[in-house]
Amino acid sequence: MSETAQPVFTIEKIYVKDLSLEIPNAPQIFLEREQPAVEVGLQSEANGLGDGIFEVVLTVTVTAKVGEKTQFLVEAAQGGIFQIRNVPDEEIEPVIAIACPNILFPYARETVSDTITRAGFQPVLLAPVNFETLYRQRLEQQAQQQPGEIPIQ
Helix, strand or coil, rough: CCCCCCCEEEEEEEEEEEEEEEECCCCCCHHHCCCCEEEEEEEEEEEECCCEEEEEEEEEEEEEEEEEEEEEEEEEEEEEEEEEECCCCHHHHHHHHHHHHEEEHHHHHHHHHHHHCCCCCCCCCCCCCCEEEEHHHHHHHHHCCCCCCCCCC
């Protein structure tokens, strides 16, 4: 009778890996009364650190423009170190692509909102993100680009 080890998923550390703020048109941009158009971009990447330890970095980029003028640009890279052990190989990628960003996103949202407020602007409240849907869309795109290969479910 073989004993199988229980799956392990723990957060070792959550941190701000990189943070930048640009206000290229200050101080004149503060005199604008028009509501800015806000664009939000998300990117997630992971690196194995060895022995079941992974670094996942979720980068959130928020750009606000009034007409053609950039009001501000904030980019926050929220990092996390996670321990993932005794998980089947085919399930590691979804854990890294879905569970880890789900954990990091509230921290990134707070960092972005706080940075924008400290810069003198109204806070931008980022809507929740469904990382499972984003992951599935990425798999579908990869499957269309590489016909004949079976996507991981």
